[in-house]
Each structure stands twice: as C-alpha cells, then as structure tokens.
Amino acid sequence: MSQQQPDVIAKGVDDEVIESNQRQYSGLAWLVMAFLAAGYAAFHLYTLNIRPLETWSFRIVHIAGALIIGFGLYASVSFDKENPQQRAGLWRWIEGLAALFALPALYALFQVWVFWQSLQGGAMRIDPLLEQWHFGVPLLVATGGGILLGWITPGTRSRILASDAVLMICAVAVAAYLLVVFNTPLRMSTGTSFAPVGISLAAIAGCALIMELTRRVTGLALVIISLVFLIYVFFGPYLPGFLGYPGLSINRFFSQVYTDAGVLGPTTAVSSTYIILFIIFAAFLQASKVGEYFVNFAFAVAGRARGGPAKVAIFASGLMGMINGTSAGNVVSTGSLTIPLMRKVGYSKQSSGAIEAAASTGGQIMPPIMGAGAFIMAEITGIPYTEIALAAVIPAILYFTAVYFMVDFEAAQLGMRGLNDDELPLLGRMLRQAYLFIPIIILIVALFVGYSVIRAGTLAIISAVVVSWLTPHAMGPKRIGKALRLGGEMSIQIIAVCACAGIIVGVISLTGVGGRFSSLLLGLAEASQLLALVFAMFISILLGMGMPTTAAYAVAASVVAPGLIRLGIDPLTAHFFVFYFAVVSAITPPVALASYAAAGISGGNPMSTSVASFRIGIAAFVVPFMFFYSSALLGDADWLLVLRAAVTAIAGVFLLAAAVQGWFIGRNAGWVVRPLLGGSALTLIQGGWITDLVGLGILAVAVLLQLRRKQA
Structure with missing residues (x-):
C-alpha cells in the first residue's frame, strides 16, 4: 500500500466550504477582506489574553466586526449561476439607487462624531431632536434601504454591492453611537423613560442588521422566531391568559434590548469569548490539516468493520463535531467524504x-x-465548566453507543462488508502520527487542572502551531495568517446566531414570558411530572427547529429550563434536559437542518433522511428523561452508583438499538422479541436496583425466545 494513501482517503476534509451566497474575491478586494477577517480574529486573541476591553464595549465591537465582515462575505441572495449578465441593466440601476443610501448612512456616522465632541465638551446629554432627526432617522432609512435593495440585487461573487457597503457603514454607525453613549452616565438610563432616544433608534437598526445577517448565513427560521417574539412585545398586552403582560413602550424596550439584558447578554458573552476562541482553534487545526488526520485515524481504526465507513462517520464526526459548533456544518465538512463511501459499501441514500x-x-x-x-451552559447557570463537561461524559457515551449499534445491526442485516486493506490508511502510520492529538490533550488537561477556558484555548492554539512543525504542513507566518482569516470568517455564522438569539432572550427577560411559562409547567406537573417533561421536550425541540445548536439551546434554556427548575429539578439536570432536545432538533422532522444537509450530499429524500436520522438517534430522546429519574447518569452520586448506572444504561441502549433495528443474537428479532428488548432497554437505562432486576428478567425471556427461534 502506498505511503501516500492516507492523504488520498481524507483529501478535502479541511477544504473551505463555499456557501451558495458567499463571495469569492480576488486581488485587492481579497486582501482587504482577508485582512479584516484575520484582524478580527487577532483582535479577540489580543483582548482576551493581553489587554481586555470594558465588557459592553468589547461585545459591541465583537458584533459590529461580525456584521461588517458578514455583509462583505455573504450576499443577500444566492448567485445566479445560469446567466450572471441576465439582469445587468437592472443591476446597474439598483446599484445606483443603493449608492444614494450611503449618504444618510455616512451622515448618521458623522453625527456620532459630533455627539462625541459635545459629550467630551461637558454636555450631560444630547438634544433628543438631534438624535432623532440627524442620527436615528438617517440611520434607519439607510439600514432599511440597504436591506430591501439587497433582496432584489443580482450581484456577482467577485465584488461587493453598494447595498452591502451601506449596511457595513450602518453597522459602524450603530457601534460608534453605542460606544459613545454607553461610556457615559447615560448608560444608567437604559430601560427607563429617560433613556436617550438615540439608543432605541440605534438598537432598532442594530437588531435589523443582526437579523438580516442571520438570514443570510442560516436562513429564515431563527429570524422568523425573533420577529414573532418582537411582535409579542407590543401585542402581548392584548393576549389572553398566561401570555398577557402589562406592556412596554418602543423606547423602553429597545433602549434595553441592546444591553446585557438582551443582545449583549449571555449569548454574546459566550460568542465573544469561548466560542470565537474555539473557532479560531478549529481554524488552526484546519489550516494545519489535522482534520484530515482525524478522519484518516478513524478509517484506520474502524474502516475494516462491517459497514466500516458508517462507523468511521461516527468517530470522525464526533471528533470534529465537538469543535465545529453546528451539526449541519459538520455534516458538510466530514459527510462529503463519509457519505459516498457509505454508499459504496451498500448503504442506501437515506x-x-x-x-x-x-x-x-x-x-x-x-x-x-x-x-x-x-x-x-456555564455562563447561564453559573455551574463550573469542568463540572458540566464531566457530567456530559456518560450521556455522550450512551448516545454514541446507541448510534454505533444501530449502524452495526443494520450492516449485519444487509450483509455489508467493511473496506479492504488496500482501501484504508495504515494503522501503524496513523499511530506514529498520534502526536497530532496533542493540542486536544493539552486543551483537556489545561481545563481540568484549573486553567481558565480562555487560557486553555489559547494554549491549545499555540500547541497546534508547534505540533504542525512536525508535519509537512508546518505553520509559518503565512499559514498562521490563513488560520486567523479562516477563524474570522468561520465565526461569522455563530456570532450572528448568538446575537439574534440574544434578541429573543431579551424579549423573554424583559416581558417575563419565561416566568409565565414556568407557571404553566407547574400546573401540568400537578397532574403529572412526566406530562410536564414531555411538554418541555416538545417546546425545546420546537424552539430549536431550523436553528444552529448554540441558538437553539440559548433560547430553550431561557424559556423551558426555569420552569423545570421550579418543578424541583436540579439546575444541571434541567439544563442538560433542555440542551439534549435543543441539539436533537437538528435531526427531528419536519425541520431537521443536519438531516437536510446530509440529504443534499447523499441525494436522498430530505424527509426520509430526517426520519431515518431520528430513528438512529433515538437514544437521545430517551436518555434525558432518565436524568430526572437517575441523576447518577450525570455523575451526581457515589462512584459505585455512577458506575452501575453507566453499565446498565449502556446495556440498555444496546438493547434499544436491537429493538429498533430488529436484530438480536445474530438474526432478525421477531415481533414478540422486539417489544421485550425495548422494555428491557428502558428499565435498564432508568437505573435503580428494582428496575435493573426487572430489565434483566425481561431480557432473559427475550434471549430464550430468540434462541428458540434460532434453533427452529
């Protein structure tokens, strides 16, 4: 076997994924955008490790930078691949009209400088009429015009549109005004009738810019949910029952939603620190081709087993997915390799x-x-990160055990083979390159010996550079610059999502709808706690549909988790319950982003693929309920109880996979055996001596029946 074969197997895993509306610049334009993206990433590394900024100022700059780069990278519509010149005349006319909107945007930005000079000169506040007519109105006109014209402009991949340039100027104007005002005593007036009108007008424009960028990078789902929540702010007082509330004026609401009660709150706090840091870490791994090694290693270990590429997908996607931050994004990066290979050994498209x-x-x-x-979760709950990571170990093992056996049993039923030796990388060579895991190991060790998340992440980034020097892809200044550029570009989607989720969180906190939802859960719990948990599950999945993981959890945690805690559930258990269902919304029909992304690669029917992925990930819909009945699954018990709960739960998910796939003891399970396997699985997963004994008894019956069928 050629020593170069591993590179061939995993070729393209670390390539940049180009979205349908993503621009590809060249020449001077490419240099400018590359400098902005790399500078954006470097700015975060500098401020997080060397010279911190004031919290609100840092988050405002964080969002503004993402908006500027995002509008430069992502067009409002997908590019016309068939005939880019088809609407050239219309394009020139719209471009000319869009350019006119740059005038009010620049005027609003100029007024910010005037305001700053006034405040520096000793003024206590700015004339409301000046704020409204010389800053707010021009800013809103420019923002609205830029967004609307962007929707109808054809455009090309190689150049930025005038409408997007206008939105970039508006993003600068919003950030500049908020930086000026929030660094004065006027900051204390937010949320009151004394708040400067300019804060509200800047917040309206800022929210519109955030939602427009979110639409461009993730689609309409999160934007529509945000709009529904914003509409609720002003129509909620007219709604009956628990949804009604006293109401907020436009000025009071928007003067506070762009603070740490909303957009600048927990979601942006995390995206501006931990998330962007680990995206930069992932970019350094990608630039040094470590992602290819992860996939090659998975092929070397699992590729020979029956249905080998499917098991490779489990290992490789688990490794890459924990860093990636989005289920759909991970599907695109690793699935482009694993899905064709799965088709090759006999798996269907679905x-x-x-x-x-x-x-x-x-x-x-x-x-x-x-x-x-x-x-x-650590930011929202105040629970130490290390405690959360340790609590996640057993649930993650249960999930991947279930997925592994679902895959293995299907491969056994279909008589699939693994890949041949001449189709796989050499395991010995992969083991000799195991030093490429060092950055991950350093990250984990640093976190658990007490380093802060920021310091641990920074050490991991540095170690990724050092380790690359032992490979053909050694990172010098050019590759480090590329990694910084990739980090800046890759972060745009998740930052936009977190900021947009912050709008929803702001609505929930400012209107009190989360508390009223908690009261509803309490009412359901009086009838049945299980019914309340099922209701919470459906709401978590519903809120997460169509959204990336981060936003899905942030929104569900604001709405559902407080209600579960009021039921008497431990905060960690409540948040894990919500987190799991927010995550699996990505594979839950009818809106399953990860499944739809996979169907786009496999060529399968999207809905059939989402149903199949729901079935394969069925353990994720069962295990969270067991957190409630057995906290030992989250490590909250004596180590012997934790060990027993883990062992019986693993046996349970094995039997659950056997029941769902209908394969047990080397042959198909009959209609009598499968329900027995399912019942045994649920009782073993639950934990507890009585349920374990019942589960073992049911299992014994199932084994006897299956052996009798086998002998017959």
Missing part, C-alpha cells in the same frame, strides 16, 4: 445521510467542548 447527520449531531454533546454548548 441511511448514509441519516448516519452522518446523527453522528454530527452527537458531536454537539461530546465533551469537553460540546460544540460550545458547555460554555453557554
């Missing part, structure tokens, strides 16, 4: 796509990084 979707989704619950979910 099954190959479903396996990749389920595995990539599992990466979001894989400690220590958990797709950034652990950091958001």
Whole structure:
C-alpha cells in the first residue's frame, strides 16, 4: 500500500466550504477582506489574553466586526449561476439607487462624531431632536434601504454591492453611537423613560442588521422566531391568559434590548469569548490539516468493520463535531467524504445521510467542548465548566453507543462488508502520527487542572502551531495568517446566531414570558411530572427547529429550563434536559437542518433522511428523561452508583438499538422479541436496583425466545 494513501482517503476534509451566497474575491478586494477577517480574529486573541476591553464595549465591537465582515462575505441572495449578465441593466440601476443610501448612512456616522465632541465638551446629554432627526432617522432609512435593495440585487461573487457597503457603514454607525453613549452616565438610563432616544433608534437598526445577517448565513427560521417574539412585545398586552403582560413602550424596550439584558447578554458573552476562541482553534487545526488526520485515524481504526465507513462517520464526526459548533456544518465538512463511501459499501441514500447527520449531531454533546454548548451552559447557570463537561461524559457515551449499534445491526442485516486493506490508511502510520492529538490533550488537561477556558484555548492554539512543525504542513507566518482569516470568517455564522438569539432572550427577560411559562409547567406537573417533561421536550425541540445548536439551546434554556427548575429539578439536570432536545432538533422532522444537509450530499429524500436520522438517534430522546429519574447518569452520586448506572444504561441502549433495528443474537428479532428488548432497554437505562432486576428478567425471556427461534 502506498505511503501516500492516507492523504488520498481524507483529501478535502479541511477544504473551505463555499456557501451558495458567499463571495469569492480576488486581488485587492481579497486582501482587504482577508485582512479584516484575520484582524478580527487577532483582535479577540489580543483582548482576551493581553489587554481586555470594558465588557459592553468589547461585545459591541465583537458584533459590529461580525456584521461588517458578514455583509462583505455573504450576499443577500444566492448567485445566479445560469446567466450572471441576465439582469445587468437592472443591476446597474439598483446599484445606483443603493449608492444614494450611503449618504444618510455616512451622515448618521458623522453625527456620532459630533455627539462625541459635545459629550467630551461637558454636555450631560444630547438634544433628543438631534438624535432623532440627524442620527436615528438617517440611520434607519439607510439600514432599511440597504436591506430591501439587497433582496432584489443580482450581484456577482467577485465584488461587493453598494447595498452591502451601506449596511457595513450602518453597522459602524450603530457601534460608534453605542460606544459613545454607553461610556457615559447615560448608560444608567437604559430601560427607563429617560433613556436617550438615540439608543432605541440605534438598537432598532442594530437588531435589523443582526437579523438580516442571520438570514443570510442560516436562513429564515431563527429570524422568523425573533420577529414573532418582537411582535409579542407590543401585542402581548392584548393576549389572553398566561401570555398577557402589562406592556412596554418602543423606547423602553429597545433602549434595553441592546444591553446585557438582551443582545449583549449571555449569548454574546459566550460568542465573544469561548466560542470565537474555539473557532479560531478549529481554524488552526484546519489550516494545519489535522482534520484530515482525524478522519484518516478513524478509517484506520474502524474502516475494516462491517459497514466500516458508517462507523468511521461516527468517530470522525464526533471528533470534529465537538469543535465545529453546528451539526449541519459538520455534516458538510466530514459527510462529503463519509457519505459516498457509505454508499459504496451498500448503504442506501437515506441511511448514509441519516448516519452522518446523527453522528454530527452527537458531536454537539461530546465533551469537553460540546460544540460550545458547555460554555453557554456555564455562563447561564453559573455551574463550573469542568463540572458540566464531566457530567456530559456518560450521556455522550450512551448516545454514541446507541448510534454505533444501530449502524452495526443494520450492516449485519444487509450483509455489508467493511473496506479492504488496500482501501484504508495504515494503522501503524496513523499511530506514529498520534502526536497530532496533542493540542486536544493539552486543551483537556489545561481545563481540568484549573486553567481558565480562555487560557486553555489559547494554549491549545499555540500547541497546534508547534505540533504542525512536525508535519509537512508546518505553520509559518503565512499559514498562521490563513488560520486567523479562516477563524474570522468561520465565526461569522455563530456570532450572528448568538446575537439574534440574544434578541429573543431579551424579549423573554424583559416581558417575563419565561416566568409565565414556568407557571404553566407547574400546573401540568400537578397532574403529572412526566406530562410536564414531555411538554418541555416538545417546546425545546420546537424552539430549536431550523436553528444552529448554540441558538437553539440559548433560547430553550431561557424559556423551558426555569420552569423545570421550579418543578424541583436540579439546575444541571434541567439544563442538560433542555440542551439534549435543543441539539436533537437538528435531526427531528419536519425541520431537521443536519438531516437536510446530509440529504443534499447523499441525494436522498430530505424527509426520509430526517426520519431515518431520528430513528438512529433515538437514544437521545430517551436518555434525558432518565436524568430526572437517575441523576447518577450525570455523575451526581457515589462512584459505585455512577458506575452501575453507566453499565446498565449502556446495556440498555444496546438493547434499544436491537429493538429498533430488529436484530438480536445474530438474526432478525421477531415481533414478540422486539417489544421485550425495548422494555428491557428502558428499565435498564432508568437505573435503580428494582428496575435493573426487572430489565434483566425481561431480557432473559427475550434471549430464550430468540434462541428458540434460532434453533427452529
């Protein structure tokens, strides 16, 4: 076998993924955008490690930078591949009209400088009429015009549109005004009738810019949910029952939603620190081709087993998914390799796509990084990160055990083979390159010996550079610059999502709808705690549909988790319950982003793929309920109880996979055996001596029946 074969197997894993509306610049334009993206990443590394900024100022700059780079990188519409010149005349006319909107945007930005000079000169506040007519109105006109004209402008991949340039100027104007005002005593007036009107007008423009960028990078789902919540702010007082509330004026609401009560709150706090740091870390791994090694290693270890590429997908997607931060993004990066290979050994289009979707989704619950979910949970709950990461270990093992056996049993039923030796990388060579895991090991060790998350992440980035010097892809200044550029560009999607989720969190906190939802759960719990948990599950999945993991959890944690805690559930258990269902919304029909992304690669039917991925990830829908009945699954018990709960739960998910796939003791399980296996699985997963004994008894019956069928 050629020593170069591993590079061929995993070729392209670390390549940049170009979205349908993403621009590809060249020449001077490319240099400018590359400098902005690399500078943006470097700015965060500098401020997080060397010279911190004031918290609100840092978060404002964080969002503004993402908006500027995002509008430069992502067009409002997908590019016309058939005939780019088809609407050239219309394009020139719209471009000319869009350019006119640059005038009010620049005027608003100029007024910010005037305001700053006035405040520096000793003024206590700015004339409201000046704020409204010389800053707010021009800013809103420019923002609205830039967004609307962007929707109808054809455009090309190689150049930025005037409408997007206008939005970039508006983003600068919003950030500049907020930086000026929030660094004065006027900051204390937010949320009151004395708040400067300019704050509200800047917040309206800022929210519009955030939602427009979110639409460009993730689609309409999160934007529509945000709009529904914003509409609720002003129509909520007219709604009956628990949804009604006293009401907020436009000025009071918007003067506070762009503070740490909303957009600048927990979601942006996490995206501006932990998330962007680990995205930069992932970019350094990508630039040094470590991602290819991860996939090659998975092929070397699992490729020979029956259905080998599917098992490779489980290992590789779990490794990459915990860093990636989005299930759908992980599907695109690793699925482009694993899905065709699964098809090659006999998996159907639907099954190959479903396996990749389920595995990539599992990466979001894989400690220590958990797709950034652990950091958001730590920020919201105040529970130490290390405690959350340790609690996630057993649930992650259960999930991937279930997915592995679902895949293995399907391969056994279909008589699949693994890949041949001449189709796989050499395991010996992969083991000799195991030093490429050092950055991950350093990250984990640093976190658990007491380093801060920021310091541990920075050490991991540095170690990724050092380790690359032992490979053909050694990182010098050019590759480090590329990694910084990749980090800046890759962070745009998740930052936009977190900021948009912050709008929803702001609505929930400012209107009190979360508390009223908690009261509803309490009312359901009086009838049945199980019914309340099922209701909470459906709401978590519903809120997460169509959204990346980070936003899905942030929103569900604001709405559902407080209600579960009021039921008497431990905060860690409540948040893990919500987190799991927010994550698996990516594989839950009818809106399953990860499944749809996988179907796009496999060529399968999207809905059939999402149903299949739901079935493969079925353990993720069962295990969270067991957190409630057995906290030992989250490590909250004596180590002997934790060990027993883990062993019986692993046996349970094995039997659950056997029941769902209908394969047990080397042959198909009959209609009598499968329900027995399912019942045994649920009782073993639950934990407890009585349920374990019952489960073992049911299992014994199932084994006897299956052996009798086998002998017959």
